Each structure stands twice: as C-alpha cells, then as structure tokens.
Amino acid sequence: MRQRWRQFRTGLLPTLVFAGALLGVMVLWQEEAAPPSIQGEVFAAQSEVAAPVSGFLEFVNARPFHELREGDLVALVQVAPPERLQAALDVLRAEIELTRMGAIDPVLDQQRNLLNWQSLQQGWLQARAQLATIQVRLAQARRDFERFERLFADRQVSELDFEQARAALEVLEAEEEEVALLARTLKESIGQSRLHGEDVESPLAASLRATLDWQEKRLRQLEQELEPVPVHAPIGGAITAFLRREGEFVREGDVLATIRSSQSEHIVGYVRAPTRLQPYEGMTLVVTPRGRRESAVAQVLKVGPRYESLGPAFQRAFSPHLEERALPLLVSLPPELGLRPGEIVDLRLQD
Structure with a gap:
C-alpha cells in the first residue's frame, strides 16, 4: 500500500496538480484578462482633402499634425505649369507689340485722338502682360526662398546662397x-480720355478695336490661369497623412491629405456575439478607459441595425485570427474623462 502511494505521489499527483493549475489559469484568463463583452472606441470626425481641379500641387500648411481650422488654406493647385504660362504671355506681348506697330501709319487728323487712345490701351495691355510674367517668376522665387530658408535653418546651404535667394526675391x-504702378497709371489715363472711339466708324478703328478686345480677353484668361486654385480644410483638425507630394501633377478629385478632428464626439461600442444582452436606447453604461481606474456613466444613443466584424484592436489575444462579430452602439461621451479620439474604453452595465 505504501509502495502504491509513493508511485501515485511521484507519478500521477504532479500531473493532476499541473492540470488543475492550468485549468485555474484558463478560468482566470477568461474572467480577468480576456476583453470584456462590451468594448468601445472614442470617435472623432475624419475628412479627406481632395483636389478641386487638375494641376500641379503646392502645399501651404504641410507640417504633420499641424492644427487647422475649418476653411483654412491647405494647398494650392496651379492649373497650368509656369513655363507654359510664361511662353503664352511672351507670345501675347509680341502680338500686342505687332498691333501697335501696325497702327502707326499716316492717319487723318480726325483719327489722331483715336490712335492716341488705342496707344494707351495697348500700353495698358502690355503692362498687364508684363506684370503677369513677373508674377509667374515671383511665385517661383518665393517658393525658392522658402526652400532656402528651411535649408539654411537646418544648415544645409551656405549663407551666401540664402542671401542670393533673398536678393532675387x-x-x-x-x-x-x-x-503694377505703370498699369494703374495707364488705366487711369484711359478712363480720363474724352474720346473712347465709339463714334468713329472707320474700318481702321473697327479693326484695331476688335484686335484689342481679343487680346484683352486672352490676357484676362491667362491672368486667371496664373492664379492657383486654393484648397481649403473641410473640417478643423490635424493633418495626419499626406498622400501626394508637393510638385506632383494631381487630377481633379485626387485625395491629397487626411484631416482628423481633435475633438471627440461620441463612443462607438461593440457588443460581442453571441450574447444575451439586448441593448436599447437610453441604456446606462459605465465607461472605463484602458489603463485608468476612473470611470463615468454614459448612455446608449443608438443601436446598430446589424452585426459587424470587429477590428484588430478588439480581437482576443488567444484567437487573433478568428473573425469575431459584434453589434455596434452609439454611446454618449462622458466629458469628465477627457477621452481622446481613438482611445479604447471598456463598457459594462451599471450595477
């Protein structure tokens, strides 16, 4: 008998003790360490910034996690490349000069005032074309100076290069x-002129007027293309992702960046299936943030219409590859907890 007890104590008893301890650990894991049946995530608004037109991208507020207000300027989209605008403006300036040269022919005395007025008009168009050309170069110079300024702050360029960029700007x-002053002066001179050419019916006047009208419309179109299209923030928040790089050609509707609001709105809770719990609107829940002891009371605002797949943040540690489904709940946000967007919380019924 003593021999059998010794064999049991040395052979079978350790196995039984180990199995009991393992069973106890599994029970404790399920009750304490495993996620509770209701979990939630603090929700905040998110929006994508899209290009309104096709063109070349230039970010304005392009720092990661930079806080923006709704309507703030995020980027600019240059519809036409500066090189093409420069070439078109050069061609238009040459056409204006040819028109001016072609109008200098012997004319009658009654047409001299008209020619003077048309010379002012052509001078004004030339000044506007020249101003647009300078603005194309000035926009590029400002971008270069901003780039040199950042590089100089990081000591990646010499002070001489930085000062040259500043001087060029x-x-x-x-x-x-x-x-710009010349263009304003010419426009005022045209407005003060007594003769605007409406009463002159000669073919010369009609031809020059038609040419000037066409050149002015073409210049106005180029001036509009010169102005980049602004892209504004649809919501207030922080830029969390840049999907396109500055200088890239983007098409209308392309997503440029993602903005996430820093203001929490509510909690989205998930009731795991299967469950006997039947949530309803107005149900009281206790909200406890992960890693914190304080808790607060919240209410169910809405109950989702169907079960959904749980995300990776809510998967159980011992079965990460098993798909779990849960019923979503819209839960009010307890302000006293100071919950941040994306924070995971545990939910339970109030005792």
Whole structure:
C-alpha cells in the first residue's frame, strides 16, 4: 500500500496538480484578462482633402499634425505649369507689340485722338502682360526662398546662397510694384480720355478695336490661369497623412491629405456575439478607459441595425485570427474623462 502511494505521489499527483493549475489559469484568463463583452472606441470626425481641379500641387500648411481650422488654406493647385504660362504671355506681348506697330501709319487728323487712345490701351495691355510674367517668376522665387530658408535653418546651404535667394526675391518684388504702378497709371489715363472711339466708324478703328478686345480677353484668361486654385480644410483638425507630394501633377478629385478632428464626439461600442444582452436606447453604461481606474456613466444613443466584424484592436489575444462579430452602439461621451479620439474604453452595465 505504501509502495502504491509513493508511485501515485511521484507519478500521477504532479500531473493532476499541473492540470488543475492550468485549468485555474484558463478560468482566470477568461474572467480577468480576456476583453470584456462590451468594448468601445472614442470617435472623432475624419475628412479627406481632395483636389478641386487638375494641376500641379503646392502645399501651404504641410507640417504633420499641424492644427487647422475649418476653411483654412491647405494647398494650392496651379492649373497650368509656369513655363507654359510664361511662353503664352511672351507670345501675347509680341502680338500686342505687332498691333501697335501696325497702327502707326499716316492717319487723318480726325483719327489722331483715336490712335492716341488705342496707344494707351495697348500700353495698358502690355503692362498687364508684363506684370503677369513677373508674377509667374515671383511665385517661383518665393517658393525658392522658402526652400532656402528651411535649408539654411537646418544648415544645409551656405549663407551666401540664402542671401542670393533673398536678393532675387526682393528684385522681383520691386519690379512687380513698378509695373503694377505703370498699369494703374495707364488705366487711369484711359478712363480720363474724352474720346473712347465709339463714334468713329472707320474700318481702321473697327479693326484695331476688335484686335484689342481679343487680346484683352486672352490676357484676362491667362491672368486667371496664373492664379492657383486654393484648397481649403473641410473640417478643423490635424493633418495626419499626406498622400501626394508637393510638385506632383494631381487630377481633379485626387485625395491629397487626411484631416482628423481633435475633438471627440461620441463612443462607438461593440457588443460581442453571441450574447444575451439586448441593448436599447437610453441604456446606462459605465465607461472605463484602458489603463485608468476612473470611470463615468454614459448612455446608449443608438443601436446598430446589424452585426459587424470587429477590428484588430478588439480581437482576443488567444484567437487573433478568428473573425469575431459584434453589434455596434452609439454611446454618449462622458466629458469628465477627457477621452481622446481613438482611445479604447471598456463598457459594462451599471450595477
């Protein structure tokens, strides 16, 4: 008998003790360490910033996690490349000059005032075309200066290169101011002229007027293409992802960046299946943030119409590859907890 007890104690008893301990650990895991039947995630609005037109992209507020308000400027889309605009403006300036040269022919005294007025008109168009050309170069110079400024702050370029970029920008800014003043002066002179050509019926007047009208419309079109199309933030929040790089050609509707709101709105809870719990609107729940002891009371605002697949954040540790489904709930946000967007919380029925 003593021999059998010794064999049982040394052979079978350790196995039984190990099996009991393992069973106890599994029970404790299910009750304490496993996720509760109701979990939730703090929800905040998210929006995608899309290109309104096709063109070349230039970000304005392009720092990661940069806070924006609704309507703030995010980027600019240049519809036409600066090189093409420069070439088109050069061609138009040459056409205006040819028109001016072609109008200098012997004319009658009654047409001299008309010719003077048309010379002012052509000078004004030339000044506007020249101003548009300078603005194309000025926009590029500003981008270059901003790039040199960042590189100089990081000590990646010399002070000489930085000062050269600054000087080039200042020269173009002064040139833009001078030509803009000339354009304004010519426009005022045209407005003060007594003879505008409406009463002159000669073929020369009609031909020059038609040419000037066409050139002005073409210049107005180029001036519109010169202005980049702004892209504004649809919601307030932080930029969390950039999907396109500055300088890329984007098409209308392409997603440029993602903005996530920093203001929590509500909690989306998930009741795992199978469950005997039948949630309803107005049900009281206790919200406990992960890793914190404080809790607060919240209410179910809406109950989802169908079960959905749970995301990776809610998968059980011992069965990560097993698809689980849950019924979503819209739960009010307890303000006293200070929950941040994306935070995981545990939910339970109030005792």
